[in-house]
Amino acid sequence: MTKEERLKKRHSAEKRFRFYGLASIFLALLFVLILVHNIFSKGSSAFMKTAINVEVFFDQELLEIKNGASDDEILEADFFDITIESLIKVYPAKNVEEEDALIELFTTDAEIEIKRAFLENNNLIGKKINLEITASDDIDQLHKGNYPRDIPEDRRRISDFQLVIYDNLVENQKIIKNFNNYFFKNGDSRDPELAGIGGALIGSFYSIIICLLLAFPVAVLASIYLEEFAPKNKITDFIEININNLAAVPSIVYGLLALQILLATIQLPRSTPLVAGITLALMTLPRIIIPCRASLKAVPPSIREGALAVGASKFQSVFHHVVPLALPGTLSGTIIGLAQALGETAPLILIGMVAFVVDIPSTPIDPSSSLPVQVYLWSESAERGFVEKTSATIMMLLSFLIVMNFLAVYLRQKFEKRWN
Amino acid sequence: MNFVLIFLITIFSLSLFFYGRSKTKTISIEKNIKLNALPKFYGYYLVLWCSIPSLVFLLIWTLFEPVIIKSIIIETAANQGAIFNDKNEANLIYEKIKAIYAGTYFGDIDTILKESALSYAKFIILFTNSKIVLIFGIVIASVIYSLKKIKNNNKARDDVEVILKGLLFASSLIAILTTLGIIFSLLFESIKFFSVINIFDYLFGTNWSPQRAFVRDASAITAEEYEELKDAFGFIPLIAGTSFIAFIAMLVAVPVGLFSGIYMAEYASLKVRRISKPIIEILAGIPTVVYGFFAALTVGPFFRQIGENLGLTVSSESALAAGLIMGIMIIPYVSSLSDDVINSVPQSLRDGSYAVGATKSETIKKVVIPAALPGIIGSVLLAVSRAIGETMIVVMAAGLAANLTINPLESTTTITTQIVMILVGDQEFDSPKTQSAFALGLTLFIATLVLNYIAQRAVKKYREKYD
Numbered sequence: 001m002t003k004e005e006r007l008k009k010r011h012s013a014e015k016r017f018r019f020y021g022l023a024s025i026f027l028a029l030l031f032v033l034i035l036v037h038n039i040f041s042k043g044s045s046a047f048m049k050t051a052i053n054v055e056v057f058f059d060q061e062l063l064e065i066k067n068g069a070s071d072d073e074i075l076e077a078d079f080f081d082i083t084i085e086s087l088i089k090v091y092p093a094k095n096v097e098e099e100d101a102l103i104e105l106f107t108t109d110a111e112i113e114i115k116r117a118f119l120e121n122n123n124l125i126g127k128k129i130n131l132e133i134t135a136s137d138d139i140d141q142l143h144k145g146n147y148p149r150d151i152p153e154d155r156r157r158i159s160d161f162q163l164v165i166y167d168n169l170v171e172n173q174k175i176i177k178n179f180n181n182y183f184f185k186n187g188d189s190r191d192p193e194l195a196g197i198g199g200a201l202i203g204s205f206y207s208i209i210i211c212l213l214l215a216f217p218v219a220v221l222a223s224i225y226l227e228e229f230a231p232k233n234k235i236t237d238f239i240e241i242n243i244n245n246l247a248a249v250p251s252i253v254y255g256l257l258a259l260q261i262l263l264a265t266i267q268l269p270r271s272t273p274l275v276a277g278i279t280l281a282l283m284t285l286p287r288i289i290i291p292c293r294a295s296l297k298a299v300p301p302s303i304r305e306g307a308l309a310v311g312a313s314k315f316q317s318v319f320h321h322v323v324p325l326a327l328p329g330t331l332s333g334t335i336i337g338l339a340q341a342l343g344e345t346a347p348l349i350l351i352g353m354v355a356f357v358v359d360i361p362s363t364p365i366d367p368s369s370s371l372p373v374q375v376y377l378w379s380e381s382a383e384r385g386f387v388e389k390t391s392a393t394i395m396m397l398l399s400f401l402i403v404m405n406f407l408a409v410y411l412r413q414k415f416e417k418r419w420n
Numbered sequence: 421m422n423f424v425l426i427f428l429i430t431i432f433s434l435s436l437f438f439y440g441r442s443k444t445k446t447i448s449i450e451k452n453i454k455l456n457a458l459p460k461f462y463g464y465y466l467v468l469w470c471s472i473p474s475l476v477f478l479l480i481w482t483l484f485e486p487v488i489i490k491s492i493i494i495e496t497a498a499n500q501g502a503i504f505n506d507k508n509e510a511n512l513i514y515e516k517i518k519a520i521y522a523g524t525y526f527g528d529i530d531t532i533l534k535e536s537a538l539s540y541a542k543f544i545i546l547f548t549n550s551k552i553v554l555i556f557g558i559v560i561a562s563v564i565y566s567l568k569k570i571k572n573n574n575k576a577r578d579d580v581e582v583i584l585k586g587l588l589f590a591s592s593l594i595a596i597l598t599t600l601g602i603i604f605s606l607l608f609e610s611i612k613f614f615s616v617i618n619i620f621d622y623l624f625g626t627n628w629s630p631q632r633a634f635v636r637d638a639s640a641i642t643a644e645e646y647e648e649l650k651d652a653f654g655f656i657p658l659i660a661g662t663s664f665i666a667f668i669a670m671l672v673a674v675p676v677g678l679f680s681g682i683y684m685a686e687y688a689s690l691k692v693r694r695i696s697k698p699i700i701e702i703l704a705g706i707p708t709v710v711y712g713f714f715a716a717l718t719v720g721p722f723f724r725q726i727g728e729n730l731g732l733t734v735s736s737e738s739a740l741a742a743g744l745i746m747g748i749m750i751i752p753y754v755s756s757l758s759d760d761v762i763n764s765v766p767q768s769l770r771d772g773s774y775a776v777g778a779t780k781s782e783t784i785k786k787v788v789i790p791a792a793l794p795g796i797i798g799s800v801l802l803a804v805s806r807a808i809g810e811t812m813i814v815v816m817a818a819g820l821a822a823n824l825t826i827n828p829l830e831s832t833t834t835i836t837t838q839i840v841m842i843l844v845g846d847q848e849f850d851s852p853k854t855q856s857a858f859a860l861g862l863t864l865f866i867a868t869l870v871l872n873y874i875a876q877r878a879v880k881k882y883r884e885k886y887d
Contacts, residue, residue, distance in 0.1 A: 011779065013781060017781035032700075230592070239595055242595045242596050242599045249865065250868055253602060257598075260858070261605050267487065339705065345811070350839075375710070
């Protein structure tokens with residue numbers, strides 16, 4: 001091999017190596033893109049729901065309520081017959097089977113929707129109005145194009161007859177897409193068209209607030225102690241080793257801790273945001289302490305010495321001068337820790353947040369779900385409608401995380417002083 | 421009740437602040453003496469003395485009250501003739517008694533339950549009353565003590581700072597308490613588990629199927645029953661599955677992470693670095709349940725489809741899908757740690773290499789990486805410990821049955837998956853099945869602890885070498 005050939009070979013090796021590096025960065029970026037694209041393309045349709053325009057006739061004989069009945073009487077009244085009568089008029093049905101097929105096009109909550117419309121409008125008795133009744137999950141998915149219609153009938157959840165009605169409804173422009181208010185308002189449900197993340201949102205909110213209230217003060221006080229006051233001795237070393245180890249303990253172990261101590265020993269109520277908040281606080285604490293200490297450490301000693309020189313006590317120098325300067329870094333570390341806690345799932349599953357909760361929690365000691373746990377729960381469901389619901393929940397979760405992370409970066413860049 | 425007490429304590433402490441501040445001012449004027457601290461510090465001193473002891477007492481009391489009442493009530497119910505065979509039934513009876521007390525119980529109430537509910541009500545009132553009395557006692561005692569102190573013109577600023585320092589120290593002790601709590605809760609159930617299952621049978625058993633484990637009476641297990649039980653709790657398939665999936669993950673994460681770390685540290689311009697580093701770190705910020713969803717609903721079926729086209733049987737919960745996605749999750753941990761490590765290799769080493777005519781890649785391969793090797797190994801070990809502790813991806817995308825296999829297309833299970841599967845839903849108390857989850861947790865805790873310890877030692881040693 002001549003000198004030139006060898007040099008050429010070495011240079012091409014150089015190029016190859018460089019290419020590998022660039023390729024791996026692109027690979028990582030590609031993964032981010034695929035993941036985000038996959039979630040968004042599946043989930044964005046969940047923010048709309050399909051509704052069918054139905055003419056409802058409030059027949060007094062069927063309703064059996066008087067003119068000017070009070071709200072309570074209306075709530076008590078039976079709207080079932082009216083609902084059935086209105087729904088089966090959407091398309092001419094020949095027999096009972098076909099009528100059943102018609103009713104199956106609508107959500108199981110059609111009666112409640114009609115009752116609600118009746119309550120909102122005054123004096124509808126004996127009148128006809130057009131209502132947009134939410135369609136069933138199958139029709140919803142069909143209309144959004146997520147449901148294949150070219151497979152044989154016995155493998156479909158929608159019968160040929162229902163397809164005919166659907167096409168007819170589309171032709172007559174009776175099928176509408178509305179904003180899916182149920183998705184934000186409702187709690188969990190077995191019916192995908194009614195299921196929402198309202199309960200999970202509130203549950204996550206309570207958990208994170210409790211986590212913040214517990215973890216932030218303790219983390220700040222602990223890092224002030226360790227950075228500013230702790231003597232160099234074995235106890236301090238031991239505390240530091242503990243914090244570093246705790247930050248690396250798998251999150252599921254915190255779930256076991258909560259199960260044994262919080263639920264079995266202290267007997268706090270299961271499945272509640274209170275327990276979730278405490279568990280997440282224990283888990284987040286070391287993850288907040290580490291950045292807090294770093295930002296305290298970044299404050300130059302001259303600040304402390306200046307304060308001490310004019311007669312401040314050690315405490316005054318720390319709390320009046322060092323802590324305010326370290327606050328932006330502390331806050332941004334806390335927000336990032338909370339963002340991690342918001343996405344944490346495993347410990348919450350162990351403390352029973354996987355329970356099926358329909359009601360929206362009103363206090364932190366009501367059983368509840370949380371956003372990531374809702375993702376897990378729905379991803380286990382077989383119904384097709386839950387796939388888009390899960391993806392949409394992930395979209396909500398990711399947007400919260402993005403907002404929190406941007407806030408953290410903003411706080412640091414805007415308020416943190418650079419010491420040079 | 422507690423909120424009222426906390427509110428009262430807060431109000432009283434705050435009013436004490438103003439009292440202390442003005443009181444010391446008058447003292448200094450009346451007696452014409454110089455105070456040893458600013459008047460507000462006397463106020464703070466009173467506030468701290470009034471609030472901290474009583475609040476700490478309230479916290480401890482609230483934590484232990486339900487536990488103590490429960491044990492008393494169960495005992496009295498037993499004395500009155502209630503029959504329960506195990507902890508489960510005792511809990512059930514206790515819940516009934518509580519429901520009767522709250523007026524939300526609609527079943528039949530026999531005399532035993534009624535009597536117990538009455539004594540429960542009695543104890544609740546007794547405990548609440550004594551709590552209030554004791555808290556008032558504590559507040560009064562500490563206020564009297566602190567008032568006496570400030571009348572003697574103590575050095576209030578120094579005293580306040582001593583108390584606050586104690587508070588700071590107490591906050592940092594929470595880390596130790598958490599560790600103790602973890603160790604205690606894991607050991608407590610694990611010891612019970614290992615008293616039934618021999619630890620060697622657990623560690624070296626090759627069959628894991630806890631759903632088969634059914635024990636009539638944990639205190640008297642016959643030799644036959646034990647043979648069957650032993651067969652249900654073998655750890656080998658779990659550690660094999662866990663390491664197998666972690667291994668696949670590392671096959672993805674180490675090359676991609678390492679090469680991107682090298683590129684960012686050695687080649688990338690500041691601009692490229694500033695954009696690509698945060699984007700790669702997005703991968704670390706995505707919740708793992710999202711990866712799990714992606715693996716289970718997209719990647720798993722996708723692999724199975726490819727397998728079908730190639731004529732292979734691929735499980736839709738294959739180890740390959742779970743491992744691949746886990747690897748993607750871990751890329752940023754490897755890349756940012758190795759980036760840091762490579763950045764801290766001194767420039768003089770590189771300059772020496774360039775001086776003898778080496779190209780950039782030769783310098784990296786022959787000089788920088790060998791120099792940074794301990795740090796890189798440390799970062800890989802940290803990534804491994806994250807992989808074996810990772811839960812949601814494997815719960816959603818890996819299998820549930822414990823197969824001993826090295827075929828990446830089949831499904832395997834992991835330690836974390838089994839913990840979740842055992843503990844989700846209704847648990848039987850005191851059954852080896854439930855306890856086994858804690859034994860698994862203990863094993864996991866020890867494994868990650870050892871890995872982290874070695875990794876941190878390696879990184880630290882490496883740092884010391886070049887600092």
